[in-house]
Amino acid sequence: MTAGRTLYDKIVDAHRVRDLDAEGRQVLLYVDRTVLNEYTSPQAFSGLREAGRRVWRPGAALGVVDHVNSTAPDRGAAMPDPGGQRQTAYFAENCRDFGIELYDVLHPLQGVEHVVMPETGRVLPGMVLAAGDSHTTTYGALGALGFGIGTSDIEHYLATQTVIYRRLRSMRVTVEGRLGLGVTAKDVVMALIRQIGAAGAVGHAIEFAGDTIEALSVEGRMTLCNMAVECGARGALVAPDQTVFDYLEPRVAGLGGRWREAVEAWRGLRSDPDARFDRDVRVDAAAIAPMVTWGVSPDQAAPIDGLAPDPAAAADPAVRRDLERALAYMGLAPGARLDAIQIDRAFIGSCTNARLEDLRAAAAVVKGRRVASRVRAMVAPGSSLVRRAAEAEGLDRIFQDAGFEWRQSGCSMCLAMNDDVLAPGERCASSTNRNFEGRQGVGGRTHLMSPAMVAAAAIRGRLTDCRDLATEA
Structure with missing residues (x-):
């Protein structure tokens, strides 16, 4: 009898274009969307220009200025230093020339990329998102697989809508119990990192489970998945549930009458009851202090x-x-x-x-x-x-x-x-x-x-x- 599959495996399998080795550990992976910033994208765009290539699906990418900009209350379009000004100017040029939507520093929807993407409805359950920032794992809070990639991978993605990807091992982190007064999702993930170490999840994708996780808001789950990378994980997931669907419904445009159909499909995005994880970790929520x-x-x-x-x-x-x-x-x-x-x-x-x-x-x-x-x-x-x-x-x-x-x-x-x-x-x-x-x-x-x-x-x-x-x- 074939063992059940984890949520991670289901998402990877659904996006696998083809295997790149005999064992199927390395695959060509289709990536649904990306977010670009002014700091990690310049070399990728330069590579496209030098090779005379276009972006395969410009509408699947969003550009956001967030790293080098000032946060002063009265800020303008200019950056605090000449280097930052050059980066943002080249970023704007690249987004314009390659047809990518840009939220520059004065755009009414500007913000930190991993806050902007979910709140504008660009992250949906079952998606794969890859971006030039390690905290792309944040999107796992919505049941999407997100991970960071390097500059050469960004160029490959922009040209082909795919990346070369090595499958990860699976780790289930089960958190059960009621959180005490003043204890938050940040404390949960910090307690986990302390427990397993900064390299404790290297080579793994984490799936967070348990009644403590189910009781968290989507924002709390984002904090968990965001900091999963700090214990070495290259992916983090929480199975989507009604909390996620309620978060998404007012943010998703274009589904119309297909919303119910989408939700029914998303309800199946969870690990099978008999799925086998390479490692299991348990955390006692009641024992966590700030x-x-x-x-x-x-x-x-x-x-x-x-x-x-x-x-x-x-x-x-x-x-x-x-x-x-x-x-x-x-x-x-x-x-x-x-x-x-x-x-x-x-x-x-x-x-x-x-x-x-x-x-x-x-x-x-x-x-x-x-x-x-x-x-x-x-x-x-x-x-x-x-x-x-x-x-x-x-x-x-x-x-x-x-x-x-x-x-x-x-x-x-x-x-x-x-x-x-x-x-x-x-x-x-x-x-x-x-x-x-x-x-x-x-x-x-x-x-x-x-x-x-x-x-x-x-x-x-x-x-x-x-x-x-x-x-x-």
Whole structure:
């Protein structure tokens, strides 16, 4: 009897053009859609120009300016630096010449690519999406397979609507139990990364399952799938359900009377009951507390009431050296209380945590309070649509009254490619996805956490359990 198939295998099989080896591990894969940005696309377009090739399906691509642009409230079309200006000008030229729709920095739908694509209805269950950004895994929240590709693959995709793809092994991550007060999807995925390590899912596609996952909103699922890449996964999926269909219905145009037909087809997008996974991981939701990182990798994390590790306790010399280096860079002593670490900056934004749900959670913490005097705090909504929706709810006033800067949309301080950067030695509570050395600026020190935890840190001026502020309200 043939074993059942996983959701991952079903999507790959449905998009396989042909096998490229005898085992069927490497395939030519049809890709439904892509999103392009000004930072990772230039070489791909240059390659097309030099070869005299056209884009095979221009309508299947969207261009978004998000990496190098300013998020200043009064920004204009000009970029903060000459290099960024050249990148965006060439990007606009490429989109125009190859017939690709572009959301430039002044477009009313501009935003961070992985926020824009789902909110504009471009990601549907069962699709394959490939793009020049590793956090393309975000789209798994809608039951679509998304993954990052390199510049040469972008060129290949644009010319052929396909990529050469190596099948991944499958990992099921089952999360069960009720999340406690103040515990979010960000804490769940940070706890998972801590549990299995930064390389724990290398070579795998993760499927998230369990009653905890089913109870999450689509936005929460996006956070999970977005950060799955931080434990090495090259794909992440959640089986689409009614929560997904309700999210999509007002966003999808053109299906008309075929909506019900589409939903019925999408209901079949799930792993078979007898599907075999190469690895199974279980996470106890009830055991998760609000998480923060103390080091320079997303797996170097602990509950907010924890301590920085003592390298002397590590038996493996290589592990000991890694811990020593991380603590030295972060300016922390072994055994330091995480909830006593003072911060200089607080940032809420990025493709991980800058959707409307995230802003609501942070605003609930800061409402009626003030940012600590030594902290510069800022919010960069994930898209212009999110920004306008937040303003319609009055969230912008809550943040500004508390002392936050209310910025425009863009990748912003998630990475040091624009004018939102940390100075050497500055310490930031951040809702982003990576805390690598220099990620937010040369010598900058990043602590990852949920938006509510960033808000709490901004108010207290130090890393803080957001549940403490909830009990004070």
